[in-house]
Amino acid sequence: MGCKERRYAIREIADLTGIKPVTLRAWQRRYNLVQPLRTDKGHRLYTADDLEKIKTIQSWLNKGVSIGKVKSLLESDVISSAVEDSNQLEEVSDTIDALGDLDGNKTDRLISMVLKEYPLSIVESKFVIPILAAIHFLKLGPRALQLALFKTMFVKHLTILINSESKRGHRPDRVMVNLDETGNLYAWLYYAQLIERGERVVLLDGVEEVSTLFSDASHYKAIHVFAQKSLPEKQLDAILEAKEMETGNVYVSPVIAHLIEERQGAAS
Template structure:
C-alpha cells in the first residue's frame, strides 16, 4: 500500500500540514502511521477520511463536532443543515472587532486558519464576517473592517512565508495590481502555496508591461495576476500578450477572466 508524507497529503487534499496536525492532536480525528524516526505517514484510508472530514466542514459543521458525526455514521447526516452559512467563530470575531479587541480577534483568526481548510475559511468565515461588517454603521464599519483586514493580512502573509520554505512543486510569481493588497489577494496567493509552489509576491504593480520579455519570467511555472477592480486597457493588453508568451500557467481572478473575454 502506497504511503505518503504529510506534504504529499497536503498537496493531494488541499489541507495544510498545520491543519492536519491540529486535527490529529487537538481533535483526534486522524492517526497517521509513523516511520522509525517519527515522521507521519498516510495511506489511501487517511485520504478518504480527510475527504469525509472536509465534506462535513463543507456542510457548515464545526471541526469540534466532526468526530461524533463520523463515528455515528451516515444516518447523522440528516441532523445537519446543509445550508449552515458560517463557522461558530464568526460571532465571537465580530464581537471582538466591535470592541476593537485585537488580541481576542487575533487568537480567533489564528485558530480558524489553523483548524480549517482554505475553502472553508473563505466561504464560512471571511465572507460572513465581511457581510456582517457591511451592515455596521459607516464610521464604525471602517474601523472594524480595517482591523479585520490588518489581522487577516498579517496572518495570511505569515502562513505564506512559512509554507514557502517547504515548497517543492515549482515556482510561482504572484503580481497584484496597484491598490489591490487585500485579503482575497492573499487567499489567492496561499492557494498557490498549498499546491506546493514557492510563491514570489510583488504588490502595487502599476505597469504590467515590465513582465513582457522579462528574462526571469521563464523561471516560474505559474504566473498569477490579481486585481480587486477593473484594470485599464494597457494592463489588459499586457495580460493578453503574456498569455501567448509564457510557457507556464497564467492564473487570473474571476474579474479579470471576465474582462479578458
C-alpha cells in the same frame, strides 16, 4: 499476496486533499480525528482509510460544520446529506463580536485558530466573506476601525502561514501581481493557496501599471495576475497578449479570466 498496504506521508496527503500539514496536525492533536501511524523517526504515515476519513471531514467542513463537531458526526455515522448547509463557520459570530469590541487579542486568537484548523478554501468562503459582509453594513466609523483590525490580523497570520509553508533554501521562481489595493484579503488568500500548493512565489502587492510586467518578469517560470475589479482596456490587452504567447506561463484570477472572455466575445 504479501503486498503491504499503501502508506502516505503527510505531504502526500496534503497534495491529494489540499489540506495543509499544519491543519492535519491540528486535527490530530486537538480533536483526535485522524491518528496516523509513525515511523521509527516519528514521521506520520497515513493509510487509505485515513485518506478517506480526511475526505469525509472535508465534506462536513464544506457544509459549514464546525471542526469541533466533526468527531461526533463521524462516530454517529450520520449521513452528510441530512445536515443543512451553512454559509458560515461558527467562529464567525465570535470574531464579529471581538471586532465589535475592538478586542485585538481575541480577534488575533480566533483568526490564528481558524487558519490552522480549516482549509484555505473554507476560510475564504465561510469565514472571510461572511465577516466582510457583516462589516460592510456598519456605519462608516465602526466599519473603518473593524475592517482595519480584521485585515491587519488576517494578513499577519497569513504571512506566518505562508512563511511556514514556503520551501526553505529555494528562491522564488514565480511572481504574483496584485492589481487591486495593497493588502486585499482575497489577493493574499490567492497567494497563500499558491504557496500551499508548493509553488515558490514572490508577491508584488498593489501594482497599478502592468505594461512592462511581462518583459521585466521574463526570468520567472510563471506569472500570476490577480484582480477582483474591472480593468482598463490597456491592462486587459497587455495580459491577453502575454497569455497568447507561446510560453504559456501567464495565469490569471477568475475575475480577470471572466473579463477576458467578455472582451473576446465582444470582438468575435
